[in-house]
Amino acid sequence: MEEIYLDNAATTKPYPAVVTKIKDALTEAYGNPSSLHGKGLEAEKLIKAARKEIADQLKVKTDEIYFTSGGTEANNLAIKGAVNALHRSGNRIITSSIEHPSVLNIFKRLEKQGYDVKYLSVDQTGVIDLDQLEEYLTNETILVSIMGVNNELGSIQPLAKIGRLLAPYDKLYFHVDGVQAFTKLDIFPAKLGIDLYSVSAHKIHGPKGVGALYIKDSTRIDNLISGSKQESGIRPGTENVPGIVGFGEAVKEVNREDFTATIFRLKKLLVNRILDEIEGSTLNGPTIEQGASHIVNISFAGIKGEILVHSLERDNIYVSTGAACSSRLATPSYVLEEIGVASDLIEGAIRFSLSSQTTKQEINYTVNRLKEHITTLKEIIQR
Template sequence: MSREIYLDNSATTKPYDEVIEYMNDVNRNFYGNPSSLHTKGIEAENLVKRARNQISDSLKVDSKEIVFTSGGTESNNLAILGFLKANPRAGKHIITSEIEHPSVLEVFKQLAKDGYKVDYIPVDNKGVIKLDALENVISSETALLSFMHTNNETGAIQPIDEINKIRKAKCPSAVLHVDAVQAFGKIRIFPKNYEIDLLSISSHKIHGPKGIGALYIRKGIRIKPVLLGGGQEVSLRSGTENVSGICGFGLAAEKIFNDIDANYTHVASIKEYFVQKITESFEDAIINSYDQALPYIINVSFSNLKSEVLLHHLEQKNIYVSTGSACSSNKKTHSYVLKAMGLESKNIDSAIRFSFSASNSIIDIDETIAALKEIIPVISIKRKIKG
């Protein structure tokens, strides 16, 4: 079998070797419960404090504003449900977009059933929210706005600064939550600069372990827990802390932010080269990600092909890609993100997401293009014969 080419980094990343080794050391030697009063517990607690500082430093916030969770999904749930639960008088109007991650959209659907008025802001053909639509619906009754920073299917970057300006002008009391899971570790996001109140991040998108994430909660924002129990994480997230996961997350954040500029430059060159080769090699290919999108994600439609068929043919060559969000790609439904952007059904059906990391190379791209040149004519012929 040919060497592995991993181009599904938006689904998850391969953990750094240093992270794996550090987590093994923590599991082997620092296995105490951080809530225990003896030496082993204090050792574990100190490691958690160190990781909390590593995360807070990467965001330039106070370490007391960081709460560890099990990942992006829990962080989003805690941010939205926790705020609304703690602030029932803030209002019953909440706003999000049509292209959010399922861990936001499903929460909003439930809240609508519970009596909240929900407005879903549409996006343009680039996947960027329409600011005039937001201006039209936000009011003094708005309690919370929730928008992702970077879309997980297309890499579209949302205008958080402009969103905040609208919020401040129309309803300064409304709280702003940002799902930064796909952006954290790829570009610098400082919540205080954008006046973000709540920010969700995840470890396994930045070469850390799975099953650990964090929520930034601006000082002064009241949150109630959605998990009840022993009162860990300042009573906001009960459950024995995942010490090794937290430590791995902290180290991954420190490492990736040390290299963030070099990583971005490298990946941007990879994306530019990839788009050039796709455009030159496949005249019917459609690039669904706009030029200014985050370079780590590129979404491409190959006309008249089924994306799932192409995915499995690439897999046979040890090349790993995705048909969309890993959280919903196993469901037999159209991508609601691409649909919201106005793509035709045939182009949605044929869309493939390629997502890069700093470990990818030009050689990876050349071999992927060569594989596509070999595969696409074959499956196109088969589709024509069946038709």
């Protein structure tokens, strides 16, 4: 079988229509959006159209969407920008223990700068403790940052309940890293009390190097970059027109209802076959029904995940041991540690992440090859 790509939580293959739009923007609409002539206006018009696609997907106002270089920058802009703007109102900031490094590392740095940082623990499914959150909330709290969907486990956080808990506190902002949730779940920031919401193009079959941040119109944050007036001065610098156009086209191509139904069936097939047919396999995190439809984390006892990744690669099957940003590191997954997975099972953990381009035939072939590789590897280990 040809290439089977099951590492879509790391990045996705761009839709053909996205590639076409990017090429057109590079070769035809190449003007600077800030220029007053026709070429500039043409580029500006394309940016406005893409901004509207993203705003419509989130059911927010068009002028509440600000383009960035990706999810990491969007998270940095949201968190640092909010803390800088609100530091006179309080000193406490709250996040969870299993956030993406682009959130956790900011909080660790802010902690060193003297902020009172609270890290919420999670249960075995990777969901935060709402009672603990309520306990940590005080009038000194200025920011709560919780991801929508965990990138290693697929855990879905109870954002509506969190929003209700935060509602009485009018001096704090609620930020959500929505990179793994955008276009996959019905998360509408304005309805959930979310003030800041980060998204990224390359997780939804758009190009790398472009993302966006929703900033509620009444939310005040400081910009991190000084320059001209692009993106209303919040994120100055000449816009990445091809990337933004590609982002908008990717959103346009998505059909969330079909995605959820189709991918969930494939996820269920994948998990059930593995657990039924491969001895020593364990599902980490949420159950099939509890987690997001596109992310599955499974451990294989007695096998190192890294070895299994490279074994499957020989069959042109691409999976990962965890988040792409940290998969090359020698340290074990802090996410799996936080949900209580035993160290030997952490070593044998594999993340499968599906997309709208995944097929039933690919899933069945992957499981068949996985079984054969594990049998071979165990025989080698036992010699």
